[in-house]
Amino acid sequence: MEGGSSQNFVPPSAGFDKSRVLDVRPLRSLMPVFPAASQAPSFPGMPPFGNTPNGFPPFYPFGLPSSYQASPDLNSEMRTPTGPMPAPIRSYRAPTSSGADDFPEDSNGDGYFDPHVGSSSSRKKTTKASSSRKKTKKNGDGDSLTNNGSGVTFVSVMSSFQIEDGNRELVNYVLMNFDALRRRICQIEDNKESKTGVIKRADLKAGGIVMSKKVRTNMRRRVGVIPGVEIGDIFFFRMEMCAVGLHAPSMAGIDYMTGNGDGDKDPVALSIVSSGGYDDEAEASDVLIYSGQGGNSNSKDKDREVADQKLERGNLALQRSLHHGNEVRVIRGVKDDVSSTIKIYVYDGLYKVHESWTERGKAGCNIFKYKLLRVPGQPPAFAVWQAIRKWKDGFSSRAGLVLQDLTSGTEPVPVSLVNEVDNEKALVSFTYFPTLKYTKSFSLMPPSFGCNCRSACQPGDTNCSCIQKNGGDFPYTSNGILVSRKQLLHECGPTCPCTPNCKNRVSQTGVKLRLEVFKTKDRGWGLRSWDSIRAGAFICEYAGEVIDEAKLKQKDDGGENDEYIFDTGRDYESFKWSYEPGLIEESPNDVGDYNIPYRLIISAKNVGNVGRFINHSCSPNVFWQPVVYEHNNQSFVHIAFYAIGHIPPMTELTYDYGSSSSNEAGSNSGPNRKNKCLCGSSKCRGYFG
DNA sequence: GCGCGGTCACGACG
DNA sequence: CCGTCGTGACCGCG
Incomplete structure (x- = not known):
């Protein structure tokens, strides 16, 4: 945690009302209660939510109260806690694998995976991330697992209720599976030498799998709020929105439903995706002009003839939703600032159709236009993007700006310092340094030699020793996303002849995101990003001075409270960052425990980078990964941070600080050494460090 | 070395 | 079971 102001050590009655924070999200309190099921048959493999990090805390940059999603009018679709589970409005096809739709498999009968069941009881700590573990390497090459020749058998770990109606945890679980699958498919395809038969659309492949294997949620179609999807959530693929029930069609821009069971055959719109490609822009962020669908008859033979749009589908x-005054979910497609080729989908909450008309399109044909107005009172989402765009045009529009670039040009991208909370105008001074500093010699890994690749290392090159050290898989996708965690991630180093643009040098090329150090309400300074961050993206490393255990003990004994320690010797919650085994033949190549050759202790108190400002959370959105590359004929381990899931702009970045064992150095300071945790997560352990 | 338009192949739902 | 809906990766161009 940052400190500077030592605000992270909040006295017991510092006015922080934790219960209020815990009420932010409509977690279990608003969820239906199901008749208790007998002790559930357990899931194949590991319990899906044992230690999976929870959702990201929502961010409201303009100081709105964060209780929006619990407001009753906008949650009219949600049922009361004691309400009976209504019969599904339609039954769906039975899954191909038997047993997937058996009666509730949740262990406490509430229809939802409970973070506390099977988690607190069987909560596993990783062994101290030290060198002792030597597991047999799990290699993704084919043979393993539960597949039976012809195909993969997979029994959905989700009950029929969970497939029908979601919550935050289920949504995150589905998204985690989708993207881990997607990244792995990319990796497998990249490894193939022959470019024939490659899967170009890993998103469709992964999407097809999670949809057909029922690793999906909110399949029950509904108007309004989707439980577990929060305003401001971002998506990188249409299939992600399908899988969590935000927007069902895989291609079409308008999702709608006919017949709500009341004999009413009127269709109503559920959600729309504004691709941004049209002239759908509007001046204000709470207005959307949306074009109807159809009209460009795109039959394969005939060259695009254009026709009038029809008032159908x-x-x-949308017309009927205008008439009924129904809410319509709006997802805005925006261009990413980091990689301009990709599009990001921002869930901007509920709108109402205000008016409609027809216009003459380019080819002189009629197109329908709809004006939608955002339902007031919702936390900003798309508005945040618009604000950031202004900030990027000029710093003057950034309120609370203290410093334009606290790295003084050390990083390739400026890191600004912002305080919109109080009058603190400076950081406790430290020296900005982008990587690790070794002040004395350590027993490092023996020097290892780099690869012989001439230009850039190529996935699938079996001769590249750096790829071999990673178990044969190229650790990153072609656009620099980490595929899976590794016991120790090997990047190319200075003695590798490959060029600096080698795709195996992601974490050593410095900060690429537009980051901002900001003053939090109650946890000192924190770090967040103006750019959206996708799951697996590198954020920054933890820079600082490497110290040894004796020095750490010396600090502790001397009563110096160094809040800027990173220590691989702490206990860390294990968590899963992969897909369920069995979804594809290739097993997930997720790490078991980290395998670090020596205990690495970093102090960023006097020397450090932006990493020192990342606060702790028990439900983090960032994880750390040891990365090794050699330098000066020694191999050095670095600590690199990657995103667990997609992180919307201006969301505070957090990772799990872990906890010191009681018999470690500093135990004589007693339990006071532990810091009281203010992360506000439902899984909060109460302390950290 | 980038932005742009064209091309291609694909999934969910009605 | 077929039609309706664009998308996302890629490639060549200027």
Whole structure:
């Protein structure tokens, strides 16, 4: 945690009302209660939510109260805690694998995976991330697992209720599976030498799998709020929105439903995706002008002839929603600032259709237009993007700016310092340094030699020793996303002849995201990003001075409270960052425990980078990964941070600080050494460090 | 070395 | 079971 102001050590009654914070999200309190099921048959493999990190805390940059999603009018679809579970409005096809739709498999009968069941009881600590573990390497090459020749058998770990109606945890679980699958498919395809038969659309492949294997949620179609999807959530693929029930069609821009069971055959619109490609822009962030669908008859033979749009399907549904005054979910497609080729989908909450008309399109044909107005009172989402765009045009529009670049040009991208909370105008001074500093010699890994690749290392090159050290898989996708965690991630180093643009040098090339150090309400300074961050993206390393255990003990004994210690010797919650085994033949190549050759202790108190400002959370959105590359004929381990899931702009970045064992150095300071945790997560352990 | 338009192949739902 | 909906990766161009 940052400190500077030592605000992270909040006295017991510092006015922090934890219960209020815990009420932010409509977690279990609003969820239906199901008749208790007998002790559930357990899931194949590991319990899916044992230690999986929870969702990201929502961020409200403009000081709005964060209780929005619990407001009753906008949650009219949600049922009361004691309400009976209504029969599903329609049954769906039985899954191909038997047993997937058996009666509730949740262990406490509430229809939802409970973070506390099977987690607190069987909560596993990783062994101290030290060198002792030597597991047999799990290699993704084919043979393993439960597949039976013809295909993969997979029994969905989700009950029929969970497939029908989601919550935050389920949504995160589905998204985690989708993207881990997607990254792994990319990796497998990249490894193939022959470029024939490659899967170009790993998103469709992964999407097809999670949809057909029922690793999906909120399949029950509904108007309004989707439980577990929060305003401001971002998506990188249409299939992600399908899988969590935000927007069902894999291609079409308008999702609608006919017949709500009341004999009413009127279609109603459920959600729309504004691709941004049209002239759908509007001046204000709470207005959306949306074009109807159809009209460009795109039959394969005939060269695009254009026709009048018709008042049918989605167009009709929007018209009926206007008539009924129904809410429509709006997802805005925006261009990413980091990689301009990709599009990001921002869930911007509920809108109402205000008016509709027809216009003459370019080819002189009629197109429908709809004006939608955002339902007031919702936390900003798309508005945040618009604000950031202004900030990028000029710093003057950034309120509370203290410093434009606290790295003084050390990082390739400026890191600004912002305080919108109080009058603190400076950091406790430290020296900005982008990587590790060794002040004395350590027993390092023996020097290892780099690869012989001439230009850039190529996935699938079996001769590249750096790829071999990673178990044969190229650790990153072609656009620099980490595929899976590794016991020790090997990047190319200075003695590798490959060029600096080698794709195996992600974590050593410095900060690429537009980051900002900001003053939090109650936890000192924190770190967040103006850019959106996708799951597996590198954020920054933990820079600082490497110290040894004796020095750490010396600090502790001397009563010096160094809040800027990173210590691989702490206990860390194990968590899963991969897909369920069995979804594809290749097993997930997720790490078991980290395998670090020596205990690495970093102090960023006097020397450090942006990493020192990342606060602790028990439900973090960032994880750390040991990375090794050699330098000066020694191999050095670095600590690199990657995103667990997609992180919307301006969301505070957090990782799990772990906890010191009681018999470690500093135990004579007693339990006071532990810091009281203010992360506000439902899984909060109460302390850290 | 980038932005742009064209091309291609694909999934969910009605 | 077929039609409706664009998308996302890639490639060549200027």
